[in-house]
Amino acid sequence: MNEVLERLRAEAGGSAAYEALAAAGPDGLAASLTSPGQPLWARELAAYRLGMARDRRAFEPLVLLLNHRDPARCEAAAQALGVLGDPRTARAAAALATNTLRTAYALHPVRLLAALRAPESVPALITTLSRLLAPHDPYWRVALACVEGLGALADTRAREVLVRAQAHPRLALAATDALRRVTAGGPGA
Incomplete structure (x- = not known):
């Protein structure tokens, strides 16, 4: 503060x-x-x-x-x-994180979604990460925040997109760790 x-x-x-x-x-x-x-x-x-x-x-x-x-x-x-x-915060953060025109500014909305652990969090992080897995996408830091957030949330719905993220050199280690957490069923795994 x-x-x-x-x-x-x-x-x-x-x-x-x-x-x-x-x-x-x-x-x-x-x-x-x-x-x-x-x-x-x-x-x-x-x-x-x-x-x-x-x-x-x-x-x-x-x-x-x-x-x-x-x-x-x-x-x-x-x-x-x-x-x-x-209670409107998660919906607003999800809208900002998934807005394709504002991806350059999505890092903090993505991190906020992970911290909120709201029902909107996992779907929004999956949507955002899926779009950022295109080859040579310049927003790899946002993608990494999505991977880390999905790992912290440890929701099985993220498994498929995290497997795809493992193919990206900048995301591979974090995606592997996130998958381990998802498979074990919790952030402390």
Whole structure:
């Protein structure tokens, strides 16, 4: 949490607005999310703090940040969404992870799906990984996150796609480990 706040403090350039927002209560944070003209760092700070406080008013802004091109923003949004506990989170993360037009930004939605262990998690990870197994696909890090997530979830529905992933040099070791977990029936296997 401190790392996110320090990054946002640096983006704010030591502004008094940062200090005011950092000290604001939930209603002040929520109001800043809908105020026009707010800089991105301010919206992220408000959404992150609300999410970490389990305030559902943060859901939509956090989902937008989860789909941002900046990996640090995506990671912070995923962290806050994981704490938030909103039942819509898994569906939103699955939509982002499986969106073929946003694959470059799917790493954190994929990791969030694995952490959530929701009913949407395994089907979305299988769908995303299946698409990324094409030869020379540039998104091997997203594919690796899918493999690792499927291994952690240890669901037998992932067996076929994990076997296919073993044929990819960058995925082979992780896919073999994930298959071992799936076959043994649990993440600790």
